[in-house]
Amino acid sequence: MKVDLHLHTTFSDGSLTPEQVVDTANSLNLRAIAITDHDTVDGIVPAIERAKIYRNFEVVPGIEINSFYCEEEVHILGYYIDYWSTTLRSALKVMQKERIERVKKIIEKLQKLGVEITFEEVEAKASGLSIGRPHIAMALIEKKIVSSVEEAFQLYLGPGKPAYVPREKLSPYHAVDLIKKSGGITVLAHPGMLKNQVIVKSLIDYGVHGIEVYHKEHDEEKVKYFKNLAKKYGLLMTGGSDCHGKPLIMGSQPVPYKYVVQLKHFKNTNK
16 A cells, blocks of 8 residues: 655646546555645646546645755645645745746746747646746757756756756745645655755754655665654654656655555644
């Protein structure tokens, strides 16, 4: 009874629609999944509706909010959020507008570098409003300017590269507050990927509800470390593949269904 609590769809930067994510997860005999698109909740309802055709299969409504701490990206996951919350949706609308402005600035830089690319070409790669650098990379691949997303980031889009534009600096504390205000459970995503581990303890002290123990970038040593950290501070544990579609790594992490049970119990006892 495995689950995958970290999945992305075409509504952010994934290559599978919410319906395809659900179908794939069911074919892999997963018991539950969480839709955790970046800065958007638009993929949740399509996934929940699709899941109704299957027995004993759950979709956990979630989100992954991108934030910054000391110039490093920190991702905060939210589970069992009220995805109709006006507070949440208003905040996400501002984030989406900022994403669009950032993409336009990156495209301007690329054009000045002699790269022929338009906003319309990038926009066509995004199914939802959560548009970002991966969609620019997809457009560059289609135009045969680069051969892969990795190459696009290495040559143009990564920090320090000629077309890089930094994001607006939303703090992880603000992200935690936003998820809590929408009734959600806050979880620090892939903590093992953080260069500055100070933020992990800082967020625990701030009141984050849990940490993502299992992740594709966590080796056995990191899994053990974060499990012990969760037990030490009484935190919820989650895990997922962080699958964006291709390569298909969905369900690759050994995440037990009991983590979903614990999330639901926490939600029901902290209303």
